[in-house]
Amino acid sequence: MKLAFIGLGVMGFPMAGHLQKAGHEVCVYNRNSQKAADWEARFGGSCGATPAEAAQNADMVMVCVGNDDDVRAVMYGEDGVLAGVKAGTLLIDHTTTSARLAEELSERAGKQGSRFIDAPVSGGQLGAENGALTIMIGGAEEDVAEAAPVLAAYGKKVTRLGPVGAGQRCKMVNQICVIGAVQGIAEGLMIAQKADLDIPTLIEVLAGGAAQSWQLENRAQTMADDSFDFGFAAQWMYKDLGICLDEAAQQGVKLPLTEHVHEVYERLLEQGMGRCDSTVVIRDLKS
Known part of the structure; x- marks a missing residue:
């Protein structure tokens, strides 16, 4: 297929590469x-x-940029994706954004004869490089069915959650669950280190019980080692949790843990730790 991929960050660069290696004809765009x-x-x-220009004649256009404003910047205007696509093109947004933006883009695309699905991903840079991302999709059943075989180039699990916006709302739940686990590990490590427990042994024991999680097995040791120069940046988790809190306000629900951790990230960003791995929350407990 003829594909366009917009945004070549740490995720988009390998994702677009997987599409090209799968035999598709890929045209990319990056602001750099x-x-x-x-x-x-x-x-x-x-x-x-x-x-x-990248989107001209494409059957599908994938977008993977930073936030709502970045998506609008590449989608709208005389140089935007919507100005270049042909009728019937399927637009796929992998950016983690608000559900409102997904619904807005779907409406705009539909007015000019294109189609849209929101498809945020989970799995981080390593998942993108290994072609093993989890892709959460909102959109029409027929559009998702059309996209799924293509997205399998970098998605180990490609799942439709419901109509447009459902993918983004699923990603919100994902991020809330992730930071809940990370905050719990951070607090648990405070006790473990004060008690001089052997951290590798602790992780091995906990991983065999109800506390097991990806975060425990892959991040507890690096948190204990005060190592954060890798992984999903704190500034992006801060952005994602802001989206979660906005959605919660619209739905009239309270998210006290999410509010707390969002404030923690705000403090860490003010201290210049925005590029650190998001597990850097443990430093706030030590301050």
């Missing part, structure tokens, strides 16, 4: 043109000077 040139040199394919 050197990154697009590097991708083309590594994987083949081609690159466009604007999102509109």
